[in-house]
Amino acid sequence: MTGDGERKGRITLEDIARSTGFSRATVSRVLNDKKSVKPSTVKIVEQAIEQLSYRPNVSASALSGGRTMTVAVCLPETLRPYYSILLGGIENISSQKGYDIIFKTKNYPRAARELAESRRVDGMIIRNMKEDAEHAQLFRELVRCNIPFVLIGKPMQEYPSIHIDNVGGARKVAHHFAEHGYRRILCITGPNRHVDAIDRVYGFKMGLSERGIDPEGVTLAEGDYSKEQAFNLMKEHFPKPQFDAVFAANDNMALGVLLYLRRIGMRVPEDMGLAGFDDSFFSEYLFPPLTTVRQPMYEMGSIAMETVVSLMEGSTREKGIILPTQLVVRRSCGCPYTYNGVDDADEGEHRHFDLV
Amino acid sequence: MTGDGERKGRITLEDIARSTGFSRATVSRVLNDKKSVKPSTVKIVEQAIEQLSYRPNVSASALSGGRTMTVAVCLPETLRPYYSILLGGIENISSQKGYDIIFKTKNYPRAARELAESRRVDGMIIRNMKEDAEHAQLFRELVRCNIPFVLIGKPMQEYPSIHIDNVGGARKVAHHFAEHGYRRILCITGPNRHVDAIDRVYGFKMGLSERGIDPEGVTLAEGDYSKEQAFNLMKEHFPKPQFDAVFAANDNMALGVLLYLRRIGMRVPEDMGLAGFDDSFFSEYLFPPLTTVRQPMYEMGSIAMETVVSLMEGSTREKGIILPTQLVVRRSCGCPYTYNGVDDADEGEHRHFDLV
């Protein structure tokens, strides 16, 4: 409108400088480092910025040595619904801190390396489920590019990572089982190599011990986290289950067990208690609703983001944050008195509507 | 390593130019517009790029008039699990086309405007559920900034948008009801102002008409898409349901109905047929699994991305794409012969495992 310097109608730092009479350097300083600018100047410049509704060009500041103000979030390609919770936590913090997030799933180890190499992001959050060569290479590349990152999932000594307290979660299930008098227990574990799986068994046994139950009395069976496998495991090895209760190392497998029990006419929890792990999206909708252990996905996201931010801002890296898990008691085990569905008494309390 | 021009160890266009003997301009051309470069030159330059594993600095090219190669994806703050499916579709295409995606939910109308004004993205995909002033302002701003965008959800005449065939989906439900002999039907609609809700009722009646059933015989009740409301609606207005079947305008409400029916001891589908709409994440896990209409979320994502890409590349805008919906028949209505759970015959077919 002024007829000068307004190419494309976009307002630049230059415009602010001209309109206030200060130099570009000074304007830039109030944008990034108010400390070294006279307060009155700050005020004047900020007013102009407000007035002209100026917005810095991120590409320009990134190019001239500033930050891109964006962090990459890398998730496995199998998009699980609970990732949307995780994303929620991440984005909540990132928006507070003024960062944008770039989202990657497709072949992310490679995509992430490209992001690093083309200087697209200042930091990264990576959900690493398995540790393979590609990941290792990515991590090395990130270090080389000097891009801070935090891992969510499989904890790794060498890098900052956040994971959940598998041991504690399984321990709580054990305590719960003990309190409800379950003694003959089948435990369907995850793959024997998975850290998570190992920790869950470990915690479960520890919990039983603590309640005076001999953990060696527990029957163990190795699953692969799928409901199909759990179903078949039951069918082939325990066609006539001689247990009071089953603890499955994830909800998927608990579902497989539930299907099998229903198939052979055993009722849950009347004939057999059942608990899972994860509080998967479907668990509260099962019939009966599944007792399980909830991972704090939202919080994980928040903390992951907070951690990268502080790393990007130069903090010395804090490694190995462990988040607590929460036992969610539903009808499949230990919550026998709750009416399955909706009760008049529940009117004000919508939580109970979730129990189908 | 070469000791020169390798500040920070980062390889630049300059390096490629020097190593090949061509100018920066030429190298840039093979990056963006091979057409105007001699084939043999292209080959030489590309080899050098490969050799030095050069990756262009996106900020630099964005700044100098190129594209940012990123598009923003704006979703409502209520992160629903099926958004991860949508994101999957979006990201699949974006990775193919070489675009990055920036993800926004927190207060996205404002965040999106900022992205536009700071030239962070070349295009945008917006899941607009309601049409309010803030959205209108955003759309105007995007037009002003010359940033192409496509809407997912509420269709709008003025802008390119993608939505699903609500009419067709509800029509299929009606046909299904008709085929299974349901005649006395309760239809719980969505809010009377929602386009989606209106279309679903419209399609449902149309479908009945087509099968010779008088649509005026249908009992209508206005819901608000929540299961609580649907439950209460049943309790207050239809304590002793005199229907053969209920069609709820979304799965949430179908769930509310299911809860109520279970409460009063009516079995689904034996005593009452039930169908919903959306194929929500929990629907296949209900007891019984819910017959419903699936929206092609993954495909929506893909098509949305393809559309922005073509818009960004200068295509004339194609507006109003409508995607077909699919009837998913499960036990709650019209699938009476399927064993509820797992059957020996199903072993090879894991799909059936989903029926809980």
Added chain:
DNA sequence: CTGAAAGCGCTTACAG
């Protein structure tokens, strides 16, 4: 088909 040069909008030592 190719190169020299200007410029994109910012940041950051270096002086003062």
Added chain:
DNA sequence: CTGAAAGCGCTTACAG
């Protein structure tokens, strides 16, 4: 506390 100047790594008319 502030400014002049160089530079970030690319693209794009303009010439040839």
